[in-house]
Amino acid sequence: DAGVTQSPTHLIKTRGQQVTLRCSPKSGHDTVSWYQQALGQGPQFIFQYYEEEERQRGNFPDRFSGHQFPNYSSELNVNALLLGDSALYLCASTPAGKRSEQYFGPGTRLTVT
């Protein structure tokens, strides 16, 4: 059983550009959450998708948007990249009917220059 997968693993972008990150949840998981983790900090909640809709959103600007597909996979889009967007972006999936556990993917390391 494959775990949560994310692509790409590393990405370098220039300030002002746009980026799309991808996530495939574990089999049997229907909810995907995205987090941003700066170096030396805990993950910060960006938003969460369930049934192809954004259900909850953290304190992030509208430059951050997402999508969930019918197969439960998800994308995170960031527009007008800033240097401060450089971070590890983590995707986590939650089993259907079990809210207490989240399973994280390996993350995408985004560097904005």
Place this chain on the structure above:
Amino acid sequence: GQSLEQPSEVTAVEGAIVQINCTYQTSGFYGLSWYQQHDGGAPTFLSYNALDGLEETGRFSSFLSRSDSYGYLLLQELQMKDSASYFCAVRGPLTGRRALTFGSGTRLQVQP
């Protein structure tokens, strides 16, 4: 809002016991989770407490006191591989029932 406090660093020797404390403030509370993260790796789920008391999973135990807004993670028989960052996290109204607010993490260094 939601906020969590935990020590930034803890050092212990192999074979010892270490306790990592976490205090939280939240306007609503569904449960306290603990995650382990090795350098360059993804956070890994360790434990979850929704009710007061102690939960034990092998060498790791987690405790919650909802009246004190406090919990801790207890690691016994420390091994070198336990060197990692440990995060407490709460589920609450700001993130909904299925997402988490994390603390800043406690870096545990296990020495020989």
